[in-house]
Each structure stands twice: as C-alpha cells, then as structure tokens.
Amino acid sequence: MKRLYDNEMKLEFSSKTCNEAFARIAVAAFVSQLDPTIDELSDIKTAISEAVTNSIIHGYEEGEGTVKIEARIYLDTVQIEIIDNGKGIENVEMAMKPLYTSKPDLERSGMGFTIMESFMDEVKVESALGFGTRVIMKKKITPKEDLKEDNLSDEKQKEDIKNTLGA
Amino acid sequence: MISKYDKENKILTLIITEEIDQHTADNIRRKLDNEIEIYNSKKVIFDFTNITFMDSSGIGMVLGRYKLVKMLGGEFELINVNRRLKKIFDMSGVSRIIKINNEGLIAKEENNEEAI
Numbered sequence: 521m522k523r524l525y526d527n528e529m530k531l532e533f534s535s536k537t538c539n540e541a542f543a544r545i546a547v548a549a550f551v552s553q554l555d556p557t558i559d560e561l562s563d564i565k566t567a568i569s570e571a572v573t574n575s576i577i578h579g580y581e582e583g584e585g586t587v588k589i590e591a592r593i594y595l596d597t598v599q600i601e602i603i604d605n606g607k608g609i610e611n612v613e614m615a616m617k618p619l620y621t622s623k624p625d626l627e628r629s630g631m632g633f634t635i636m637e638s639f640m641d642e643v644k645v646e647s648a649l650g651f652g653t654r655v656i657m658k659k660k661i662t663p664k665e666d667l668k669e670d671n672l673s674d675e676k677q678k679e680d681i682k683n684t685l686g687a
Numbered sequence: 688m689i690s691k692y693d694k695e696n697k698i699l700t701l702i703i704t705e706e707i708d709q710h711t712a713d714n715i716r717r718k719l720d721n722e723i724e725i726y727n728s729k730k731v732i733f734d735f736t737n738i739t740f741m742d743s744s745g746i747g748m749v750l751g752r753y754k755l756v757k758m759l760g761g762e763f764e765l766i767n768v769n770r771r772l773k774k775i776f777d778m779s780g781v782s783r784i785i786k787i788n789n790e791g792l793i794a795k796e797e798n799n800e801e802a803i
C-alpha cells in the first residue's frame with residue numbers, strides 16, 4: 521500500500537516544561553526541509569509551544585507523564601500532532617474560545633488555542649475525559665516561487681533560518 | 688535581562704533577552720518584579736528588541752507587571768514589539784490596555800530598507 525505521507529517523525533519526552541524549547545526546535549528542524557520562511561517557522565514554533573505547554577500544565581497538571589509529537593509532511597503541507605494521555609478536556613468547544621482558561625489564578629490568559637488557530641491553517645482537537653488529548657494542526661508552506669519578489673536573498677534567508685533554529 | 692535606569696527622569700528600562708515560555712516565565716517574572724520594586728520609578732519600559740520567542744505565557748507576564756507598576760503609581764510602556772508579538776498582544780486585548788510604542792522599530796526598518 522502506498523503511504524499517504526512523504527516523510528514522518530515521532531518524538532516522545534517527559535512532561536516537563538524544560539522540554540518545551542527542545543520540542544519546538546526539533547519540529548522546526550524537521551519542517552525546515554520544506555524551505556519555510558522565518559515567519560512560517562516562528563508560527564509553527566509558537567503553536568507547538570502552546571500545545572506542549574497545555575499538555576504539561578493542564579493534561580498532566582505538572583505531574584508525571586509523556587508528551588508525544590508526530591509530524592508528517594504531505595507535499596508542501598506539514599501536519600503536526602501533539603498527544604498526551606492526561607486528564608482530557610470536558611468541553612472542547614468552550615476550551616477553544618478566546619480568553620477561556622480553567623486556571624485564571626496562574627496569570628494564564630486563555631489565548632493558547634486562539635494563537636494556535638491564528639498561526640496555523642487548521643487546528644483540530646480530539647479529547648476524552650480521563651484518556652487524554654490530541655491536537656492536530658496543519659500548515660501549508662509557501663512554495664519558493666511565490667517568494668521571488670521578496671527582497672531577502674536566499675543566503676540571507678538561510679542564515680536567518682539557522683539563527684531561528686539555533687535560538 | 689538588562690536593566691537601565693535613567694536617574695534624572697526616573698525611568699526604568701528593562702530589556703528582556705530571554706525566550707519567554709512556560710518554563711522561563713517564572714524566573715523572568717521574579718527578576719522583573721525585583722527590579723520594578725527596587726527602583727520604584729516613575730515609568731517602567733519593557734524593551735522587546737531582543738526577544739526571539741514568546742508564546743501566551745508572555746501575555747499574563749506582561750499584564751501582571753503592568754498591574755504591579757500601576758499599583759506602585761507608575762507608568763508602563765512596551766517598546767520595539769515585533770509583528771508576531773504585536774499580533775499576540777492585539778488578539779489578547781493587551782494592546783488596548785497597555786501602551787505599545789514602536790517608533791524605534793519602525794525607524795530601524797526604514798533604515799534597513801534604504802540600506803538594501
């Protein structure tokens with residue numbers, strides 16, 4: 521059977537906030553084979569950070585657990601899934617509303633899902649109470665021809681992407 | 688984080704150099720509060736020039752510091768907020784509450800264009 525994707529990676533790490541930077545940089549490095557712009561990479565890094573943070577602080581409530589990331593490339597589109605086996609979300613529709621947070625006391629703003637939706641092309645959330653949550657996000661990476669008018673030279677862009685990845 | 692204090696005008700500028708996420712937020716928050724309380728200045732400015740990454744953890748962090756500065760009777764302002772961060776502050780309503788001054792950033796971009 522023919523596979524539906526061109527490339528795939530899977531990542532698993534402990535539910536600890538110190539892994540957030542690692543997770544977003546690893547995914548950005550995987551996506552960089554599509555030759556994304558710096559903006560596209562930053563969008564993806566921000567969305568990953570939101571979903572991973574949610575798994576750690578809401579899913580596992582800062583206790584023990586494993587966060588999984590699966591990323592697949594289909595032509596010029598990347599699909600990224602962030603998966604936890606934490607406590608799950610009772611009402612996904614409500615959770616995704618801007619400014620909704622179940623933890624207002626911790627200086628949370630309730631903007632995580634709104635940021636994911638605004639920086640990615642598509643965000644879907646599957647969740648079951650007591651079983652966990654899966655966030656599925658997609659983003660199409662602009663084909664290079666569309667960027668010809670961009671005044672960044674290829675070299676400069678590669679350099680910038682390297683810096684973004686390194687940061 | 689780098690802090691600069693203008694004694695004459697009692698303005699404290701805090702240049703945040705860390706990536707802001709859930710992991711780093713607590714530590715940055717503590718450092719910022721500490722500086723704000725020590726100087727108790729007339730005005731506190733957060734300079735975002737050097738921020739390469741910020742997620743939603745930054746929203747609560749900024750709003751919390753704004754409340755602290757207000758409570759101490761000072762003014763609060765954000766400067767050099769890039770497009771992505773501005774979008775996050777606009778979406779969350781932060782821009783409606785806190786003054787964002789991007790004159791320095793705009794001037795820099797114009798200079799860059801001339802150079803190209």
Ligand SMILES: Nc1ncnc2c1ncn2[C@@H]1O[C@H](COP(=O)(O)OP(=O)(O)OP(=O)(O)O)[C@@H](O)[C@H]1O
Nearest residue numbers: 574575578579615621622628629630631632633743
């Ligand atoms: N992986 C998850 N497991 C369990 N609950 C979740 C998960 N992700 C999100 N939630 C719930 O959805 C709510 C909204 O999430 P969102 O990321 O939009 O806001 P937040 O995390 O509360 O605040 P912010 O992201 O702005 O710091 C959370 O408060 C939480 O109740």
Ligand SMILES: [Mg+2]
Nearest residue numbers: 570574632633
């Ligand atoms: Mg969140």
